[in-house]
Amino acid sequence: MLRVAVVGSGPSGCYTAQSLIQRDPGVLVDVLDRLPCPFGLVRYGVAPDHEKIKSLQGSLRTVLEHERVRFLGGVRVGGPDGLPAARLRELYHAVVYCVGAATDRRLGVPGEELPGSWSATEFVSWYSAHPDAADAGFLRGVRSAVVIGVGNVAVDVARMLVRGAAELRPTDIPQAALDTLAASGLTEVHMVGRRGPAQARFTTKELRELGALPGVEVTVDKTDLALDPGDPGALPAAPRRNVEVLRGWAAQPSAAAPRRIRLRFFLRPVELLAVGGRVGAVRFERTAPDGRGGVTGTGRYEDVPAQLVLRSVGYRGVPLEGLPFDPASGTVPHREGRVLRDGVPSPGEYVAGWIKRGPTGVIGTNRPCAKETAAAVLSDAPALVRTDVPADPVPALRAVGVDPVPWDGWLAIERAEAELGSRLGRSVVKLADWDTLLAAARVR
Template sequence: MLRVAVIGSGPSGVYTAQSLVEQQAVPDVEVYLLDRLPCPYGLVRYGVAPDHEKIKSLQNNLRTVLEHPRVHFLGNVEAGAPGLGPRELREIFHAVVFCVGAATDRHLGIPGEDLPGSHSATSFVAWYSAHPDAVAHRFALSARSAVVIGVGNVAVDVARILARGAADLAGTDMPQGALGALADSRVEDIWMVGRRGPSQARFTTKELRELATLPGAEVVVRPEELAGDPGYHDSSGLPAAGRRNVQVLHDWAERSDDAAAAGSTAGATAASERDERRIHLRFFLRPVEILGDAATGVRAVRFERTAPDGHGGIVGTGAYEDIEAQLVLRSVGYRGTPQPGLPFDDATGTVPHRAGRVLLNGAASPGVYVAGWIKRGPTGVIGTNRPCAKETAASLLEDAAALAERDVADDPVDALRQAGQQPVSWAGWLGIEAAEAAWGQQLGRGTVKLPDWEGLLGAARSAE
């Protein structure tokens, strides 16, 4: 039997396991999915917004793989910890596949980025998604104005959560602490700002349209900013998603013009006394400094107006604008981090590979593989991980005959314990699920996530 460790139980890890156990060429492959967290599903659990229940339901499909008789989930196992690097893992398993994603956010590299009140959107998402590493995070929701830097789907998620009323979120699995903080939020203006034009925004049309459906919120656009984008006037050369986005923004801009002509506040939806929050979509503004001080925190973000350069990029115009804010959330992309014992390309934030085989000194290293974002960078949607995982699995299976000749530990779980780990089994995860359902019932809600390590591990150990 070929025994494989897959590091990470998010979509890329689960799809890799699925590709290995469902193929017929190499029988009886056994996969151990190792995760640093005691919970499976990766970003589906800790990155998908709690009000996107349809996407979160993908957990049901991943669960089918995790319940396969030759797939074993082992949480609370930190691959890369002292005594458990790639070399030690290969003494326990015939092969190791790293599917560790892109764990950190990209930085703006501007003055004031580290002021109190300035955070990565990644940390905000982790907080409202109940990631146990984020339980102590605090965000200035007493702020009147919040700036979200970026125009991708994560930026839209963050803006939507800030604008959505707590009553709308009570039926989700959002942790109770985050729900209570959002209920007390005083944020009125949410500015989502991109340095390029609307035709180059990275959000999907479905996510964009949701912003105009939020009760008690108004979407505000500035027609003159949209008009600066050549793709806004002629979208025929854009990808289908870009054309749809431009059309939505075009419709909102027309309503803005109508509202302005009527003497109302310009917006994509008609302003009314019931509108409590405003989501401002701004384009062609590049952040150059976050203003404030260490004592009082953020007070504004300074942007430079940009313009198309005629070659698909932008240039600064030398004109500046300050947007008041007491909370700044930076959403400019994820980035992979170096993995102990593996080579790393700092420019791309990925592990060098050839068809999934890790490259050591330029040569493929059979037995150590990568899949997912650490392999290709933080690109694509969840489904993009399927072909990526299949490619890596195919490379591993080509090497299977030689890999299976190696002697490995008789009992992987015991070997991991001897390496200082305390694995949480699938039974432990089921205990966490049961505890979260019971906690939600006690609160008069549906399932509610446990937000801290103590609660998660306590529920797992009780079940085991």
């Protein structure tokens, strides 16, 4: 029997486990996660009002409930409090790291560290009930917000900032976040990109959702649209549809709505300005197309008032102690999923997902990525199984103070979240802190 550890229970981890068990009936897979809850960014990165995408948890659940797959939550790998990668390698024939890209790219501008300046991921983690997230008072005293970035995550956070309580109450958003958003005095969100509408990375479906929000006006500056060079009809299908939606909003007369989302383009952040010791505005430089798909500065500046700034300019992988890391790409060096040490494949060590290829693609992109890595593992299996490993690694984990949360523990958390929702007169409501999650996991 080939015993494999998959580190990370998000889509890439689950798809890797699925590929392994489908291709070889002699494989046993333990899916490890540092959180007591599975599903990774599907649970903690998808906005609560996107029920269709969140329903993907159903197919991931099927993988984790397979008789040859075992979920082990609460297992931290690497770092001062985690299980060393070298020790994990001793417990399994192969280890596949599917740890994603755990941090955000920085803007690299003065004032970025001011109170009121956050990454979009920190905000998403808060309203998604990630146990590492803190109630940082994101919306306290906020009337205007700036979201820097024009991808789907930027659209998500802009939408969540102006969503009404009536639309969010049926979701699994934690109660504290729901109460905070419902009481918010925010009236305006600026979503800003340094390039033009044709280069925006959001999907048309996500974009159109903004125009369907009750009590929200979406505005687009016609000047920004005019700056985009070329004939929109010559654009590829996806950006062409985006530009068509934006042009439709730009042509609409102004409406008296309690909240507004302003989509801005050709503005590059150069500084976050302080007012009273915290963010009070963002200074942007107006950019212009350079004729090569990029932009150049014009030397003209504009200050946009904001008491909250969320940067959404991409994710980045972080080093995992015990593994090689390429700081330029933010990934682990690999060849077809095999981890490379000094350019040579390291026996029994593999990667899949964003830590393998960088933060690109959509959830489904993880499938072929996982299949490639799984194929590499199974190709190497005859050599890997010659190594002696424990028949069951869990006793060895417990011997070093790691007490994994099993699948039954996760089911107990699900029951506790359903019970909390019932008490609050809602559906399922997420538990939002470590102590509560772990206490719920023990009730089984």
